[in-house]
Amino acid sequence: MAPPSKVRPRTRIQREKQDVILNAALDVFSLHGFRGATIDQIAEAAGMSKPNLLYYFSSKEEIHRRLLEDMLDLWLDPLREFDAAGDPVSELRSYIRRKLEMARDFPRESRLFANEMLQGAPHAIDVLAGELKALVDDKAGVIESWMREGKITRTDPYHLIFSIWATTQHYADFDVQVRAVLGPARGGEGRFEDAARYLENLFMHGLVPKG
Amino acid sequence: MAPPSKVRPRTRIQREKQDVILNAALDVFSLHGFRGATIDQIAEAAGMSKPNLLYYFSSKEEIHRRLLEDMLDLWLDPLREFDAAGDPVSELRSYIRRKLEMARDFPRESRLFANEMLQGAPHAIDVLAGELKALVDDKAGVIESWMREGKITRTDPYHLIFSIWATTQHYADFDVQVRAVLGPARGGEGRFEDAARYLENLFMHGLVPKG
């Protein structure tokens, strides 16, 4: 009789339905943002009635919060793996590759995050200024030490990280534009490999010919 | 007695109030997206009642359409100026600089556009696949000819343009994140000049030391 309401599922059905709901909600939130999304839309996408959905999550906010938490965790993984002990150039190269793979494999999560940023991060500002900043500070330190050792060009490590985020997430967040501009011939599945090749070259060597 | 309803303002008051409304609407739409924005919010931000606002624009869609048109025009300006006859490296450099200035000076327009992209460009897809694609095709051709002449490194011109868009617009669209990560010390006004310096270096030379 009493709704579960708590975050932890207790039965098999609760676990399954919560997953279905979260998946549907990710579709809707990533497309319309928090305010633009409605519980009805999510419920329909999840194949259940609105009151039924509200039996598993007590509010729209709760679903969104949960989605954002899960996403942030996934999102920061590649940066966490960034290894100070590795070879600088190949570490950066594989970080870029992993971020691009995330944009390809989790475009909805990327858009959910982008929506949150566009709205001024009302639900995530604490994570940004706390956990994320700490993590970036740490990795920026690593990058700076590589620069001091002459392993990579001396430049701003923070903006370097920003530019990796921007260029990779662009392929998820601005997917429509990318497809429209590339056209049917080049906008198919191959676009991510073209992007990977291009970005590797950009970050490694830039545009001015050497020598 | 009859509302103007048409796009062209006939009196001084109509011109002024339409501007006030468009400005307020830009605030609201860029923050919440089309679906998430309400006429009431816009009216309040514009300092007038909802029916009064609807006297100047016949619907929410009309305001949004108008905003998007004006923005796309402004947005494509830097790319139009891209000059085939100029020096390749300095043309690219100044394009990057101009795009970054737009992100700094028109962040709301950038976010309006980003919102539209995240939602799959329902109102702009025609422009993307038409006017924009044609323009990019043209400029990509210019870039390609520069590459053939050996003036810049051989790479994918389309993805080059994407990466310029992505890196510059990032400072408008993800402003909250940038500020949060940089912290109070480096997240102030100077961040755009730091970004300009960094991006110039990235696009020109990349990260691998030369020689």
Add this chain to the structure above:
DNA sequence: TAACACTTTTTCCAACTGGTCAAAAATTCC
């Protein structure tokens, strides 16, 4: 099979949504 917890549906609600309309108020123009 009967008591039990778990799940789903039906009904409902108050607040909000985009938008209309007629009348009142302000402005402009002669």
Add this chain to the structure above:
DNA sequence: GGAATTTTTGACCAGTTGGAAAAAGTGTTA
């Protein structure tokens, strides 16, 4: 100044929104 026009307001409407309540159904297990 007064008529004509433009602008503003207040009341209103039908549809949607997030969510509550309670009853009805569905297992599960002693």
